Amino acid sequence: MPPEDPGHARLQDAAAHAAYLLGLPDAVTRARELYDRAADPARRSRLGFLTALALLQDGRPAQAHPLVDEALAVHALPGRPARTARFLALRAALLCGGRRLDEARTLADQALERSLAVRAPVAEAYARSVRAQLLTHAGDHPAALRESVRARTAARRRAETRDIQLVQTLLGAHLLGCTTATARPAPCWRRPGRSPTAPVRPPGRHGRTPSPRASTTAPGTGTRPSTTSTSDARCPPPGSPPRRTGSTP
Secondary structure, eight states: OOTTSHHHHHHHHHHHHHHHHHTOTTHHHHHHHHHHHOOSHHHHHHHHHHHHHHHHHTTOGGGGHHHHHHHHHHHOSTTOHHHHHHHHHHHHHHHHHTTOHHHHHHHHHHHHHHHHHHTOHHHHHHHHHHHHHHHHHHTOHHHHHHHHHHHHHHHTTOGGGHHHHHHHHHHHHHHHHHHHHHTOOOOOOOOTTOOTTSOOOOOOGGGOOOOTTOOOOOTTTSOOOOOOOOTTOOOOOTTSOOOOOOOOO
């Protein structure tokens, strides 16, 4: 495709975005070269955003702050609140990547508030993505999972937020595993085919059900009363250990 063709620039931008999504080593170089040559303000804004994301992915968030400064100087106008909210969310992501977590949390909250006020789903997706990562870092997995789901919902069916959809899908799977592991109920020992609400008898040694008439000899006492399960033994509630029944006369 010749350079003068109107679709040439769009093809180059799409190739640079694909390089970022694939994590190619030259993703930063591709995006930066297009950004430096871009003359159209709207295209330059998109490429600046992409270059900053590529730098963050490459572990160089500090080098991306000047790009955000330039974008906010251009787009922080009353007529462009959605663009402003988007770059505020990007700044929060850069602060999070630089381990400046308190600043990132404050700015992510501001970006989310602005994005909701102007109904900017792309900015909302990035703001919620940062909040999900911060909540994960803080160990609040249930809240992080809820925020991750909201980020994916805001990013749905939008080409410019495919990175959010991918990252939050992976993060959501991780968080779901964490929350499931902590809320997993204790195992219930049941015979195959029994009703889930029927009384059960916990297994004895080696998984065998103790006989009601079984008895053992205690040293120095001769015999010991046999142990049986009471008829009301049921599956323990989630989170509680299996309950063994007491002795019967």
